[in-house]
Amino acid sequence: MQLLETTFWSAGGSRHGMAEQLGFSKSKANALIAGLVDQGLLAEAGLQRSSGGRRAEHLQLNGTLGVLVGIDIGATSLDLAVLGPDLRPLAQCAEAADVLQGPGVVLARVRVLMRELLAQCGLDASKVMGIGIGVPGPVNFQIGQLVNPPLMPAWDGFSIREALREDYAAPVFVDNDVNLMALGELWRLKRTLSNFLVIKVGTGIGCGIVCHGEVYRGAAGSAGDVGHICVDQEGPRCHCGNVGCVEVMAAGPAIARMAVEAAEAGDSAMLAERLRTQGRLDALDVAHAGRAGDAAANAIIQRAGNLLGQMLASVVNFFNPSHVFIGGGITHIGPLFLAAVRQSVYQRSLALSTRHLEIQYTPLGAQAGLIGAGVLAMQETLKVKGIAP
Amino acid sequence: MQLLETTFWSAGGSRHGMAEQLGFSKSKANALIAGLVDQGLLAEAGLQRSSGGRRAEHLQLNGTLGVLVGIDIGATSLDLAVLGPDLRPLAQCAEAADVLQGPGVVLARVRVLMRELLAQCGLDASKVMGIGIGVPGPVNFQIGQLVNPPLMPAWDGFSIREALREDYAAPVFVDNDVNLMALGELWRLKRTLSNFLVIKVGTGIGCGIVCHGEVYRGAAGSAGDVGHICVDQEGPRCHCGNVGCVEVMAAGPAIARMAVEAAEAGDSAMLAERLRTQGRLDALDVAHAGRAGDAAANAIIQRAGNLLGQMLASVVNFFNPSHVFIGGGITHIGPLFLAAVRQSVYQRSLALSTRHLEIQYTPLGAQAGLIGAGVLAMQETLKVKGIAP
Known part of the structure; x- marks a missing residue:
């Protein structure tokens, strides 16, 4: 074993x-x-x-031995892969989704996609040795259920395991999406780093923690819930009830909101034009405008990066990681965002904590969550099954 | 072994x-x-x-087997104990000191006190099997040296080990004071808790982290350096160069400064009277006045507790510990401070992180650092020496 x-x-x-x-x-x-x-x-x-x-x-x-299925359920996306025991992807798909539709709708779609992917590989359900699932909310890891997930309230206490048990005899493991990104990077690194963080910035902001060479989930499984760390006592109100949370000020929706404000205030002809043609703006529009030299867009990127960096500075002072990997939708924004994050962390953290600190985008990129789901499936299946094939 | x-x-x-x-x-x-x-x-x-x-x-x-010597060097105090292999104190002493006098003066005094304590026990230097030392600054644990310590600049790179080698053949281990408090509590708890924090509030503010059942020191040994986490973007400037650090707003000197301001502004007759008779005020004066019902003193205690709680809320969201133990000079202030900390943490942290969170003063109290120094000495000596007596 x-x-x-x-x-x-x-x-x-x-x-x-x-x-x-x-x-x-x-x-x-x-x-x-x-x-x-x-x-x-x-x-x-x-x-x-x-x-x-x-x-x-x-x-x-x-x-x-069989195959693994990795499933990455995002707030607005669904990614699946069938992976070999060495985590090589054998078949893969990605599509838009909305977790707010609830577990019934989303998991019905997951089951369809799993069947299709396995068929593509010429395999049936009996060849699946383990299933790993990432979800964008706090998970009670032992029982595989979400606990009070702010982005997906309808999933509270729902058993994802039960929903898949009908089709698959294989064990199902559920974890927070960013914990799985951390697990994926830990596997990529072959455990050569012991203490690092993975920050996911998308609809929300979360953090996966690797401590003493293992993913750390905290006393109640909610470790890494950094989205509600306060970065401005006078900031806007967050859905959690507090004010100035980094999530409400620097995640995807906040960047989109700042873009609409800039467009409406006449600060950016480019964003205003896009708003008129699309009827809405998102973080990707800001990235495009920024790359085309739009000053207002670049100011928004800088501001979001600085705010994220301010939160990270606290976390870096506390945890002193060797690396911080940033992933999620935000990575499409490119180097300016990363530079703003770094600037803010290096300014606010202590010299000893940052002397050898590396801050970069997740090397596994958009695959980190899926690979991590595969790692989870393999690692836990080996634990559960012992040596038996 | x-x-x-x-x-x-x-x-x-x-x-x-x-x-x-x-x-x-x-x-x-x-x-x-x-x-x-x-x-x-x-x-x-x-x-x-x-x-x-x-x-x-x-x-x-x-x-x-022999005895252990535990030494707790504070910014303004010096505590020593000779301990049995079961950490029972055999002799102990405490006195005021000033680390700013530098390693020469302080360690000369340490050597005198060690000799005296051993003499009290009827023992000589050869009976010492290990020496553990806590210092109020960041330590490179492997080489036992302080690295850029803000509260004790003259100690930067000084080898405490070398200074004691003349008198003692026993191995010497040096760690940050609050890491040792955490190690002390871990030993007291017989390792029954795996993930908890010890916060020391005295002249500065530091944090000892226990993760996966072991003291966690971070990638560069500076983990737990929470004193410079920002709690107010408009706050006063700290000696580290940034503004609004929790240390400059809520540690001992900040409490004393608020007390002087209250006395001079005529907000507290009691504090004004003390300031007149003593020429200065410290956190203990605020505690006395508070207990006697002085409203201004209680407002200061409440404010310092709230600010510490604000920093802790970030750390609790990130780390999700089961317990936070608060130690250091601040414990003399009593229950009002603790209540203010709790209020602020419960308001600002997520429900899942605080559902089972306990916040209390360190059960080992003022002994935590000395006991931790003893644990360090014993644990590391067993590692270094193997089974040999």
Whole structure:
């Protein structure tokens, strides 16, 4: 089991490296590996480039183990992928969705899409070994249910597991979307970083925390709920009841609102033109206008970045992470937003906390959530099932 | 080694419980324990009250192992204790000090006091098995040196270890004072809580973080540096260069400053009288006046508590701890301060984060730092020395 998990996390490795990582003797490791290969769990994948006299075989999880399904439910989007045990995507789809329609509508669509994707791969439900789902709200991880989710109230206490149990025998694991992005990056990094954050900025703002090399969910599962950290005591009222929350001042809808204000105030001909033709504006419009040199659009991007950076400065002072990865829809805005975030963090955080701090967009990009859902599915399935295939 | 560590952390336990905790068979545990008793490392301490037919012996670290020295260097105070391997204080002293005098003066005094305390116990330097030191600034834990400490600039890069090596062969471990308070509480709790915070409010404001059952120090060792989190964009300028840091608005000196202002503005006859007779005011004067019913003093306490709570609300949203323990000089102010902190946190943090959150003063009180220094000394000495006595 430990060996399977290590193989999974190292995304393919040599016998020798594996034995070393687990502290096993070579002979013990070889015996264990032979057993797992016999059981069809591990496969030897060609020869690794020789680094000395002998050749060490690469190990990977056997493709015949089955597939994983990763599902990333966003506030306004739905992403699904069928993944191999090594997390290679075998089939994938993305479409617009609205979580406010409630679990019935959204999960019915999820079931249709899952069937279609599996059919594309020539597989049926019995080949699914685990399902991982990310949702944009606080999750009680043990029971896989959302708890008071502000962006999706109709889902409160709904059992996503039960809804999928009809079609699939495979275990279903549910977590907050940004925790899964953090898990995805942790897997990409092969656990080489121990303490970092992933910030998602979209309709809301959330944070995934990796501490001591593990995703940290907090005492009640709500860790990383940074969207309601106050950045302006005189700021506008948020749906949570407080004023000046970073989410109501710097997330996607806030950027859109600032854009409409700029258009209506006559500060930007470009945004005004777009508002007239589209009837609405979103963060992407601001990004386009900004790139075309629109000063008002760039001021909005700068302001949103600075506000996010102000919140991050508090979090960086407290947590002292080595890296902050920013993901979600905001990444389409580009480098100006990132520069504004950095400026604000470096100004407000202590020198010791920022000396080696890296702030960048999530390397896995839009895939982070799906990959993370796959990691969750694999990791928890290995825990639940033990070695049994 | 693992057994010694487990015995230490469980503060005495039965053979049976110990074997269970470590996942050893009874016979393996008994054999190991017998070996450690023979080597003089473990002692059997009387009989535990019977919980069934047979009696299980209590185990504890052998008192003849040697003693630990815990040293808590505050910005304005110096606390030392000689502790048994079970952290029972054998001798203890406390006096006023000023870290601004620099490491030469302060550590010379530390060496004198250590000699005196050991003499009180009838022990010499050779009986010291480990030394733990807490300092009020950021520490590079690996090399045991302070890094850019704002409250004690003369100590930057100074090697406290070297300064004590002349007198003592025992290993010396240095950590931030509030990390040690967190370690002390973790030991008191026998590791039954996994995710909690200790906030120290004195001359400055700092935070010790326990995450996944271990003290978390951050990527560069500066985690918990919450004193410079902004709570008011229009607030006064802090020595760090930014404005509105919680430390410059709610720590001891800020409370004293508000008291002087109230006295001079004629808002409080009681504080004015004290200022006249003493020539100065401190947080303790505000506490006395508050308890005597002075409205201005109580307003100051309320304001400082609310500001601290505002910072804590951000940290609670991010970290979702189960408990926040508040320690340091501020605890003398009493329940009104704590009530103001709670009010502010419960108002500004999300419901899910605060549903089961406990905010209270540190149960170990003023001893937390010294006990933590002892825990550090013991834990790290066991790591460094292995089983050797």
